[in-house]
Amino acid sequence: MTKIVAVFNQKGGVGKTTTIVNLCACIADRGKRVCVIDIDPQGNTTSGYGINKSEQENTIYEVLIDEVNLDDAIMSTGYKNLFIVPSSARLAGAEIELVTISIREGKLKKALSAIEKNGFDYIFIDCPPSLGLLSINALVAADSVLIPIQCEYYALEGVSQLVQTIQLVKKSLNPKLEIQGVVLSMFDGRTNLSIQVVDEVKNYFKGKVYSTIIPRNIRLAEAPSFGKPVIYYDEKSKGSVAYYELAEEFIDLEEGGF
Ligand SMILES: Nc1ncnc2c1ncn2[C@@H]1O[C@H](COP(=O)(O)OP(=O)(O)OP(=O)(O)O)[C@@H](O)[C@H]1O
Ligand SMILES: [Mg+2]
Numbered sequence: 001m002t003k004i005v006a007v008f009n010q011k012g013g014v015g016k017t018t019t020i021v022n023l024c025a026c027i028a029d030r031g032k033r034v035c036v037i038d039i040d041p042q043g044n045t046t047s048g049y050g051i052n053k054s055e056q057e058n059t060i061y062e063v064l065i066d067e068v069n070l071d072d073a074i075m076s077t078g079y080k081n082l083f084i085v086p087s088s089a090r091l092a093g094a095e096i097e098l099v100t101i102s103i104r105e106g107k108l109k110k111a112l113s114a115i116e117k118n119g120f121d122y123i124f125i126d127c128p129p130s131l132g133l134l135s136i137n138a139l140v141a142a143d144s145v146l147i148p149i150q151c152e153y154y155a156l157e158g159v160s161q162l163v164q165t166i167q168l169v170k171k172s173l174n175p176k177l178e179i180q181g182v183v184l185s186m187f188d189g190r191t192n193l194s195i196q197v198v199d200e201v202k203n204y205f206k207g208k209v210y211s212t213i214i215p216r217n218i219r220l221a222e223a224p225s226f227g228k229p230v231i232y233y234d235e236k237s238k239g240s241v242a243y244y245e246l247a248e249e250f251i252d253l254e255e256g257g258f
Contacts, residue, residue, distance in 0.1 A: 003254070004112065004123045005180050006142035010165070011158045012129035015148040015185030018220055020126045021048040022239070023183075025229030026247030028081035032121040035074060035083040039108070039138055040128040041094075043087035049077040050227025051086055059088035063111050064137070065097060070111040071118070079232065083120070095133045104133060105173055109141035131165055139169040144180035149201055151187045151194040151213075156204060179205070181253070183246065185214040212246040215239065 007020045020036060028034045038045040039060055043053040053059070058073040063085065073085045098104040112123065124146075125138040139145065145166055149155055170177040182205045188194045202209045214220075217239035223230040230240040 002118075002120045002123055003144070004125070004142045005144050005146050006125045006127055006135075006138040007146045007148065008127040008135060008138065008166075009147050009149065009158075009162060010129055010131045010135065011150075011162075014129075014150040015183070015214065016129070017044040017048060017126055018224075019146070019148045019183055019185060019214070019243075020045055020124050021224070022220070022229050022231070022243035023247055023250065024122075024124050025079060025082060025231055026244045027122060027251065028079060029231060029244075030247055030251060031081065032251070033081050033083075033119060035085065035115075035118075035120045035123045036077075037085045037108075037123060037125045037138075038087035039091070039134050040087055040126050041089060041092040041134075042128065043089070043091075044224070045126040046084065046086040047227065048224040049079070049082075049084055049229070051075070051077070051084065053087055053089065056086045056088060059086045059091070060108075061088045061090040061094055064091075064094050064107050070115050074115070074118070079229070091134070098133045098137075105136050105140050108137040109174075112141050131161075136169065136173075139166065139177060140173045142174070143176060144178045146180045146183065148183045148185050149197075150185055151197040153193060153197075155197045156200055159204065179208050181250070182209045183212075183214060184209065186216045187213045188216045210246060210249055212242060212249050214242045214246065217242070 007016045024034045046053045058068045062068040063070050127135045127138045219234045219237035220239035223233040
């Protein structure tokens, strides 16, 4: 069975892409077959794996407008067990184009239903920072949502809207949708603020928050400019160790290990 996880938070810059790039690389390194779908027109996940988004002909855009099959848009990242359906700048227009198409919210789900036979353990979808049709397509296609939250002032601002959106999609379009988990990111242990945010988020999401917390770490910010997940850029960095731990916690919870 392939599990489809959307990484979503409509707030910008909270660590969605950093989480997907690094968590997926670690899960793949642990022997799981992973495919990442970059449905964000910014294409940061695509470039984070060292892929030039302006050079790709078969991208998630062509899939959404029915020009190619998803199978033909899947490419290797060059890393073990790790594949990607790249983003394209053309995707920026897709939100408008999709409006005129019937089953517009279900385009990605339909495309995905044809590839489960490819034997991926996990498919992760990187969403844009908005509540538009691209994010809705991701939430309709997904089994669950992974929510990154940045440890900063106003961290919980927008969270009730986020939870409402998930509930609305669950009610009207995708009854199986669940919250996979909440990842606290960019934690700075030297500040009381970060510690407070952790408490508030744990209080709000109860048992859904991963015990692994991602620290603020310069290596995580540098790695994308080398087109590498942090485990292949600086394996011993705090960021790398944290994402590897998160991957282990994620897999253990999925497999009922504890
Ligand atoms: N743990 C971290 N330590 C240091 N820098 C980080 C960390 N996580 C993310 N960043 C940096 O913060 C910025 C925002 O992160 P990221 O792109 O992952 O967020 P996002 O939620 O995907 O943003 P968007 O909403 O624009 O898609 C990036 O420059 C990234 O390199
Ligand atoms: Mg992003």
